[in-house]
Amino acid sequence: MPLVPETSALTIQNGSPGFLSTPGRTPTSVTVHPVALFTILDHYLRRTESQDRVIGTLLGTRSDTGEIEVRSAFAVLHSETAEQVAVDMEYHHTMYELHHKVNPKEVIVGWYSTGSNLNTYSALIQNFYSQEIAPHQAVHLALNTGVEEGQQSGVKAYVSSPIGVTPKPENAVFLPIPCELQFKETERSGLDLLSSVSNGSTDAYPATDLDILERSLQSVSDMLDRVLSYVRQVLVGEVKGNAAVGRYLMNTFGASTDELEKGAFNTSLQDTLMVSYLANLVRSQAEVSTRLALATAS
């Protein structure tokens, strides 16, 4: 049986690979929690007519090796015209205080914006945030919602570094750093639920444990069917077999279940049966007891 790892660090298909690792306290990689992503998307949906893109603050934790973990986000009021950009700092401070009360471990680590164009305003806002959390550097997360034609949805993370002759705040270059999606395994089923809902499956909700089990077993059975048909094709000679695939299959299916018969498996099975019986017994007892309380004195 495959063991399940504690966390899963998975990669979002990053359009622009490569990163520059600079020494010091510059962030080297960013991991994003799904909640932050969903909050940003929700904020984007709620924007007013006049706003083309929305910005907000990222909260999370910073590790010593420069890895930033973004745990949540909140929206910040801002207005952007052709001549100037304004960010409501008061609002930003208020919201940060409130969030900090619930989660003292989360600190400001950067800011986000929807839409992946980086312009002068981005540099200015980046400068503002870097000043907020000095001496650490702020991370900029550009989330592309994929709503416009030709743009693929995705997340990119940047750090800024000054460029040019004069150190003005708007002269900065954004360096991309790798960005990953990370969540604990315990939250996995929540994401599965959301994916299945968005796929339009009409199963009854809430699904019992047995329903979920059935679905997993069904998908494993489908996978086995596919593997079986592939192996048959290779044996007949239709498809040229891949040696790596063959070795992998042999390792996976080589495990035998003979030793299960002996030892702790049977006792564990009996224990489970007994526990199930006991649970039913307790439930019926509780029900009887509560009815008895109603029956007296009448």
Add this chain to the structure above:
Amino acid sequence: MAAAIAASLPAPQSAPTPAGPTYEAIPASMSKVIDIEADIPLACVQLDGMVVSKIIKHAREAHGTSAHGVLLGLDLDGTLEISNSFPLPHHINDDDDKSVKGVARYQASMLRSLKEVQADDSVVGFYQAMALGSFYNQTLVETQAIQQEKLRHGGVVIVHDISRTARGNAAFRAFRLTKAFLDAYKRNNFSTESLINHRMTFSSILEEIPIRIRTSPLLGAFLDTLSAPSVSAEPSFTKPSSALPPSFSVLNLGTNNVSKNLEQIIEAMDAYKTEEGNLAYMQRQIAREKGKADAYVAKRKDDNAARIAQGLAPLPEEDVSRLFKIPVEPSRLDSMLLLGRIDAYSKTLEETSSTALVKMYASRGSAVV
């Protein structure tokens, strides 16, 4: 020709609109009196995808202390749409006046801020996270009772089970207090006759409302992009090919927290036994006092009869209740809640053991054949 005929025909009468909610603006002066939405009873709760993930995250991070927070949204046409939520800071001492005010200030401040970014800012309920399936406790009932009086439609409680999510089945349930229970709670009378009158068992404290989960299309598209496997020339067997590969953690054969669950059942049963013992003791006290009072009254009557026979003035029948203090009948709310907890714990145990049995027999099945 046909067009001319069509033009000469009178415009077809539109079908009479059903008496549904009208969307005209209600004049401000009347808005307190006419509350159209309040007449439509709640049939269903709709949870937004973002709320789901926020609650799961908060529940997981606040381990040890129970996580609770506020739900925001709108009720529309019989469906309560929950579009946002925020966690409440956990206060250590519930009776402390300052911390209660602090929480109220936090909530007001949060609502104000959210309003500025065009998020919904009407409170429609609160959520609570718990482990292993049991959520019948005093605080939940009290908070919900207060809420049901204050909020239009009465708020709902969304309960989230962390251990169930960890097992692979993210489940949210929405509850509301039943009318019968609210009635008894208002009068604060949980004596035996009151229970019988309302026919209250632990299962009739809360009534469940069906939940629907909704993801906005943008969210759905994003999730699809994340879980779509990327095509590459060299498929590797160790690295998953998409950002969100399918997970099969539910197929694990594990202990499923059985020992912890059993411990909690035993604890709850001990508490219940103590509670029942107390109740029985109080009942005995009451019976004893009543017996003494009755004996006194009877003795008085006999004395009076004897004195009348002798021709003396009868002694006054004193007010018995001042002499013998009959204690008030104890409230059975606690024992009912405890029974509810025992039932919920054993239900969880039952579910985990049934799936464990299925998995065990399945993995053994191949060896038998």
